[in-house]
Structures are given as structure tokens and as C-alpha cells.
Amino acid sequence: MSVEPLDLDTDPKAYLALHDLLDEPAADSALTEREREVRTITRDAVAREVAPRAAELDATHAFAHESVQALAQAGLMGLVFPEHLGGTGDTNVAYAVAMEEVTAGCAATSLVFMTQTHAAYPLLIAGSDELAQRYIPRLLDGSVYGSIAITEPNAGSDVASLQTTAQPTGDGYLLNGSKTFITTGDKAGVIICFATVDKSLGRRGVTAFVVDGGWDGVGHGQPFEKMGMHGSSTAELFFDDVRIPADHVLGKEGGGWRVVMNSVVKTRISAAAQGVGLARAAYARTLATLIRLHGTRLPDEHTFALADLRGRILQGRLLLHAVARQADTTSDIPTGLVGMMKQRCTDLGFTAAVEATRILGPYGDLAVLGVERCLRDAKVTQIYDGTNEIQRLLIGREITRAIGELA
Secondary structure (H helix, E strand, C coil): CCCCCCHHHHCHHHHHHHHHHCCCHHHHCCCCHHHHHHHHHHHHHHHHHHHHHHHHHHHHCCCCHHHHHHHHHCCCCCCCCCHHHCCCCCCHHHHHHHHHHHHHHCHHHHHHHHHHHHHHHHHHHHCCHHHHHHHHHHHHCCCCEEEEECCECCECCCHHHCCCEEEECCCEEEEEEEEEEEECCCCEEEEEEEEECCHHHHHHHEEEEEEECCCCCEEECCCCCCCCCCCCCEEEEEEEEEEEEHHHEECCCCCHHHHHHHHHHHHHHHHHHHHHHHHHHHHHHHHHHHHHHHCCCCCHHHHHHHHHHHHHHHHHHHHHHHHHHHHHHCCCCCHHHHHHHHHHHHHHHHHHHHHHHHHHHHHHHCHHHCHHHHHHHHHHHCCCCCCHHHHHHHHHHHHHHHHHHHC
16 A cells, blocks of 8 residues: 545545545434535535644644634634634534534634634623624634633632732733643644633632733743644733723623633534534544555445444444533523533544554554544543543532432
8 A cells, every 4th residue: 555645635626525434323313404404515615615624733733824714714613703703603402513524624623613603702701792793703704712711720620720810900800820731832823811810719819801912911831842733823911000991891890700600602613513513523534544455345444433433433422412502592501411411522533543553553653644643633632621530520510410419
């Protein structure tokens, strides 16, 4: 076998043919006509503009700017936002479908893509009309990059222990502190920053602010070197006596925890869709490599392994769509269910990539075939948006409460 890039990396028609083949009627039957249309639009944009750049972005660590701009030009960045802010007013299911498609083509691009949504969504649900109009359209058209600034060196999943402070002044707040592991932090022009106005209040002191990345006192660190997601940057942010106007509070003072919790369904749909997309990418790349090696009659041991992967991917997709559909119909979704979706789907992405490398043997380790990239990219999805250990804790708490109700 000549170890050259797969056709699906170089030929959009080959990419579309293979991924169309992998669609599952059992999942598609529950999609609306518009949701299937969003999938078609996204898959076409990914085949032409995103997937062909993925390997180079991974090799060079260049930022996925052109790929993200192509998705914005296709009208895909604002799926869950209203039209008057530059969105298309689509469902959470449509967003999940699009996220899976982008991830299947380039996971790093999907990380930038979803971070734009994550930065814009708190503005939609908790910002004033003026803040929403000022910032959301620019995030959705890709003219500015956004970041969510929660994580600190000693505060990750525990938002109540944040050390970044926002000291009230006569006309606003004075922000001081630092954040780490911030997606697109080095490029962020819009930062949704969480800080405490009073450490003694714990969670009740946490407040959400909109910070312009160009304001005096805002510092952007250099991107970290990472295992995967090379086309997406991750950096530190520094705040040194940054003056924040009072009208840049999201919600109300002390309401930051509520902003986080009201946003978490969107962020975890994003991560779960990445898990399904990475599993599908690993499956597609394994199938394409096996066809190159063996033709259309694959050895039984390979078809058995692919059969198992196919079933697990379908299960993950059905769980993703079911929770996203529930998010479209109610705001009262059990935290454990959202955690189950995030944990199961991102674990799927990683374990499917591990299995794909096993199936391919020595070929699975070759960068040119892209399966090892799926493995490297998938690992971080189990860590961000609430580690999968935290998700198991949340699921376990619901089990414990249910047991208590039997007493």
C-alpha cells in the first residue's frame, strides 16, 4: 500500500460519498427536514473547506481561521441564535448535527466553532439588549473571536473557589487575576469572564462580565503546546486593574453561577457532538484505509470490529439527539442526564479512536492516515466542559437521590 493521504482528505466528492454512506436511518428518521438540510449544508462546507485543511493544521499548529470563516460564510455559526442577531433560529438538534459534521472533518476547527457559540450564548440569555447587539453578531459572523474565562490554576470544576476578583467601584468594577487553559484566549476579542466580588460568599459571589479583549490591562498569553486540537489555540489570560463598566455585568452581581448553569446544556451538547464526530471520523478513516489495503472484501475480523464500532456510534448519536431534543422542548433537564450524554459520547470518541488504531495495526500509527489524530484530539473532550469524573459524580448523585426517595 502506498502511504499517501486518503481520498477523503483530498477529494471533496470522495469525502461526501463515504460520509453519506455512513448515515444511519435509525437516527435520521427523528430529524426534521430542516435538521437534515443543516447537515447537508454543513457536510458540504466541511468537505470543501474544512477537511482538506485538517492535516496541515495539525502538522503546523496553525490556527483554523480560514476553516472557521468558511463555516461562518455558510451561515452555520449562529444556528441557535435569533435572526435579528445574525442567527438562523434553529434547534439544538440542528446544532448537534452540525457540530458532529464539523468535528468529523476537523476536530480542532470544531473547537473554535463551538467556542464562538459558548461565548455568544451567555450574552443572549443574560446580557442586555445593547450588549447582545454589540457583540453577538460579530461572534456569529467570525469578525471577532470569543472565549469563556472560567478555569484558573487552582479552580477548574469548582467555580466557587475562583480567585480572580472584581472589586466594585463607583461606576463599575476593577478586575484582577488570571485564567488558564482558555480556548482561543490568545485571540479573544470578546471574553466572558467569571470573577468573584466577595470570596467569602463562595458561589454566591461569582459574577459574569463581558470584557473586551483590547481593553487596557487585558493580557493574552502565548498558546500552549498540546497533545491534540492543534488548529485551536489554548492560552492564559491576565487581568491587571481592568476597568469594567457596570453595564457589562451579565445578569446581576452574584449571578455568575446561574449563568454557568444556564449555559451548561449548550456546552455539553457541543462536547458530546464532538465525541460522536470523532468516533465517526475514526471509523471512516479506518474503513477507507481497509478498503485501500484489501479492496471491497474485508477480512471477517475487520468487519466484526467495524460492526461493533458502528453500533456504538449509533448509540452515541441517539443519546446526543435525544438530550438535544429535550433541550428544545424544556428548560428542566436533569443535570445527570446532561452529564450522561457528555460522558458517554466523549468516552465514545476516545475509545472508538483507540479501537480504530488497534484494527489498523501499524497503519493506525501513521499520521498521514489521520486515525492517530482522532485519538489525540479526542482525549481533551473527556476533560473540558466538566471532566468525565465530575459527570459521573453528578450522575451518581441523582442515583443516590432516587434511592433515598424509595425509603
